[in-house]
Amino acid sequence: MKVLFASSESFPFLKTGGLGDVAYALPKALRKLGIDARVIMPKYSDIAENFRYNTSHIKSFDVPVGWRNKYCGLEYYEYDGIPFYFIDNDYYFKRSGAYGYYDDGERFAYFSRAVLQAITYMGDFNPDIIHCNDWQTGMIPVLLKEHYRDYSNYNHIKTIFTIHNLRYQGVFDKKVLTELLCLNEGYFHEDALKFYDGVSYMKGGLLFADKISTVSTTYAEEIKTPYYGEHLHGIMQKRSDDLWGIVNGIDYDLMNPETDKNLFFNYNSETLYNKTKNKLELQKMLNLPVNENIPMIGLVSRLVSQKGLDLIGCIIEDLLQDGIQLVVLGTGDKEYEDMFKYFAWKYPNKLSANILFDNSLAQKIYAASDMFLMPSLFEPCGIGQLISLRYGSLPIVRETGGLKDTVHPFNPCTGDGNGFSFTNYNAHDMLYVIRKAEYYYYNEKGNWTNLVKRAMHENNSWDNSAKIYANLYNSVI
Incomplete structure (x- = not known):
């Protein structure tokens, strides 16, 4: 053929x-x-x-x-x-x-x-x-x-x-x-x-x-x-x-944390301590407090309304009161670029706003992040959540399009799932789910590590x- x-x-x-x-x-x-x-x-x-x-x-x-x-x-x-x-x-x-x-x-x-x-x-x-x-x-x-x-x-x-x-x-x-x-x-x-x-x-x-x-x-x-x-x-x-x-x-030859030359340290599901080292190095690079115990949330996206950034705008002040770091990479509409720049100025220890496109930095964020945020209004398929799963960064998504097909919410009773999700296009539903992920990160390390390994073992190749x-x-x- x-x-x-x-x-x-x-x-x-x-x-x-x-x-x-x-x-x-x-x-x-x-x-x-x-x-x-x-x-x-x-x-x-x-x-x-x-x-x-x-x-x-x-x-x-x-x-x-x-x-x-x-x-x-x-x-x-x-x-x-x-x-x-x-x-x-x-x-x-x-x-x-x-x-x-x-x-x-x-x-x-x-x-x-x-x-x-x-x-x-x-x-x-x-x-x-x-x-x-x-x-x-x-x-x-x-x-x-x-x-x-x-x-x-x-x-x-x-x-x-x-x-x-x-x-x-x-x-x-x-x-x-x-x-x-x-x-x-x-x-x-x-x-x-x-x-x-x-x-x-x-x-x-x-x-x-x-x-x-x-x-x-x-x-x-x-x-x-x-x-x-x-x-x-x-x-x-x-x-x-x-x-x-x-x-x-996604192409598993290109998107591979074991061989990705953009990373500070290569790793796999058995060497997650090197994933932690990536977080520490990225914190240094972005002038964030260097602390391996603070959960890092990554967002690599076009900064446009389709990507659910108005939801983030509604709750960002509340979110940045939590014990998290938010790392943003992307360009797009001026209102969203300015929003992230402002809150990065207001909370320099909590938010790093990188208003550019840099493929090498994107890969570093996938590797360093503990969670990856995609609250899209609609998303035909989405690539970011597939890369984040491959790199052991657990996705937090709205249940739409390909996000719904590829991200399955963690069930603490059965241990099933590979991430976290919310159904309604609602900012406080999103904040609730982010905080639920924070809870598991801080309080159930065994479940968290198992989730990360399961995500990395999935086959989301072509x-x-x-x-x-x-x-x-x-x-x-």
């Missing part, structure tokens, strides 16, 4: 969020199952020079963008056994970052068409499936059916569309249909691409792909409801039989999920 994984980002080339991790780790896991999975993405100028200047050029060709033809260079690079293809065009991709430009509708219309054009030039690799991801590739299933179905090297190709976050939909002015996508105005109706007064690239993937997946079983059910469905819940209900919920994993994706692919061929 041959699968072309189309993504707007991928580790190690350019990553802004969880999609970048999935676009590397899932194809890697699929290849272990004997599936010829390859990745195609834009060749951004922010890709490190050691990658960007060492790709091999396969072919140059034109890509139709409305009435215009635009240059495309197809390039190739193999990393960690995974074949990567790159779509090269300086006009669209020689910019800082990946998203947030006024012409993103045109950039990813071009990318979607370029992916399809590139298939002709991939030699003996002719995919059975194009696996599309989020709105940036949502038009691929539409363009495949409209422009390529009559060609012999395309008419067998099936499409899978994965929703990583339904909130971000790629909605643009209706003129993109004719001016960018070479589609007629017949696509501007409710059963096609029309979304209020605009055109939704996300809706294209949802309606025209052969099957749909999303990144946890709970989120697959949630998005069928008005509260989580982002005005697309009707489509999710209509395509319910084609919708698969498959929880993400092994199981990759097999489910293989079943999904087989269901459409």
Whole structure:
């Protein structure tokens, strides 16, 4: 089976969020199952020079963008056994970052068409499936059916569309249909691409792909409801039989406390004293009181409302009266950045606010923390709680999306569970659960250590999920 994984980002080339991790780790896991999975993405100028200047050029060709033809260079690079293809065009991709430009509708219309054009030039690799991801590739299933179905090297190709976050939909002015996508105005109706007064690239993937997946079983059910469905819940209900919920994993080769070079000390479940040493070193680094007995709560996140930071804002004064340390890492909305900066100034011995993104520091926080806080309003899957489990930092989460699927509350009667959770989106429910975790940390060391070891022994790698994706692919061929 041959699968072309189309993504707007991928580790190690350019990553802004969880999609970048999935676009590397899932194809890697699929290849272990004997599936010829390859990745195609834009060749951004922010890709490190050691990658960007060492790709091999396969072919140059034109890509139709409305009435215009635009240059495309197809390039190739193999990393960690995974074949990567790159779509090269300086006009669209020689910019800082990946998203947030006024012409993103045109950039990813071009990318979607370029992916399809590139298939002709991939030699003996002719995919059975194009696996599309989020709105940036949502038009691929539409363009495949409209422009390529009559060609012999395309008419067998099936499409899978994965929703990583339904909130971000790629909605643009209706003129993109004719001016960018070479589609007629017949696509501007409710059963096609029309979304209020605009055109939704996300809706294209949802309606025209052969099957749909999303990144946890709970989120697959949630998005069928008005509260989580982002005005697309009707489509999710209509395509319910084609919708698969498959929880993400993490790459256990990369996320491994025994080998992680970012840590002060490597450790495993039998050498937890080295985990404690990581906490002591991070306390020194962040100018917090150095005390191995104080529970450290980590928060590594985009600082946006989706992540439940308004709940933290409601109770942070109360929380910082407790015998804890809170370590925050991330950037985002100014109100949350300022909130954490203010309380770090007010309580310098209790809170370290690191308003930046630093992958090395993130790994140090996962390793040093005793608990990891994710009180999300919604969370399609979540990666942070999976990493924290791997590193023995017990997650405290709200029961939504992938958090509900992967974090199971500790039951003191049976000893079962791998973390702590609360159901209602309520600040005081969250504070109650945090304090319950504090109680077990301080008063039941045996239970706490057993919980940490159980969390570290869990398998949240891609092994199981990759097999489910293989079943999904087989269901459409």
